[in-house]
Amino acid sequence: MKSFSKLLLTTLAFSFAVSCTVEEPHTGSYEVTSVKNLDGTLLEEAIFYLDGDSLGTFSIPHSIENLTIGSHTLNIRETALNTTLINSTFSVEPDVKITKDFVVKLGTIAISAINSETSEEIEDVNIYINNELISLKPPTTLLLLEGNYSVKLQKDEFVHWEENFTLAADEPINYAANLIPGFLTNALVEDFSNTSCIPCVEANIFLYEILDEDETDRLYGIKYAVSWPQVTDPFFQANTGDNASRYTYYQVLQAPTTYTNGNVSPNPLSKSDILNSINDKQSKVSPLGITVTSALTGSDLKVDANLKLVKSTTTDDWRLFFVMIETYEDFEEPPGSNGETFFRDVMRDMQPDGTGLPITFEIGVEQTHSYTFDTSNFDVDELECVVFVQSQSTKEILQVASTHRVNHN
Structure with missing residues (x-):
């Protein structure tokens, strides 16, 4: 009786063990052994997608293991632009490894x-x-x-x-x-005019069109006021010192007068002449890079300019200018006798002054200069600070940037 009971228990235990055994599911695998171009060049790595999900970037050959039984879609993409090279549908059978070579064009x-x-x-x-x-x-x-x-x-x-x-x-x-x-040279157009100057009206139309039509984001404008034909020009009266410093430096004798990057004076009444001077300057490479940032605290606008010279220049008498301009100014009535009511990029203040700060450069060494402007009398949203470096002797402007735009490499 004991032997029978022992046999029965053994049989039941064996049956229970068998019934509790879980059969492992069958899987398959798929190996991309090569992706070859028509000229024989082998693709060394690619991005693999399986059934729409990214598996990652792998070297080739690459094997995908433990694939479930059934149909799958493999998408192979090149790594530069993630562009599809191969889109292949295949069927996985139990315990079968598929190997595949691909040829692409x-x-x-x-x-x-x-x-x-x-x-x-x-x-x-x-x-x-x-x-x-x-x-x-x-x-x-x-x-x-x-x-x-x-x-x-x-x-x-x-x-x-x-x-x-x-x-x-x-x-x-x-x-x-x-x-x-080096850096692509940005262009700065400095214009000298007066609110009672009749020819300045046409010159301003041309200049404003050029500034509005610019798509390079590498063109800057500053408008200075001269004291003739009427000294009552409100822009001149607002800052006689800096305006006079600039037109005296350039020896301006008539209005309008225009300078592009300091050492080229195009005809201010010829739009094509101004454009040609701008395009010529922008086609040059400058050894100087300027990056300008600003921060407003109350009515104080702090402007930082980071400068870096990457190769030598032919002169060393450089001066640094910070110029706060009012980008748009519209009057209800003309402030002068020429009928104009709209003005843009008008110089409002210069730091340290209209003669600039003498600076020297060491190749490859960055330097930062900072100045603070009082904006209490202006609409801050219409202010911009233009920073440029100019040779005192040749008048060449080596580079220019502003708080709204920076150098382009």
């Missing part, structure tokens, strides 16, 4: 960055494809789908390099981009 673009002055390769340069920053740095080679693209290389203290191109699978492109040390 891609164009090849090799990119390197060279210092135009030293001919040495530049490191840590940002690459933008179609204005999208990619993770790779030059020197590098990209495999992209055929089509039209733009490429831009950008690095601090170098002028950016940009090119448009059409990529074909059978026509590889090799760009050794020469980056120029």
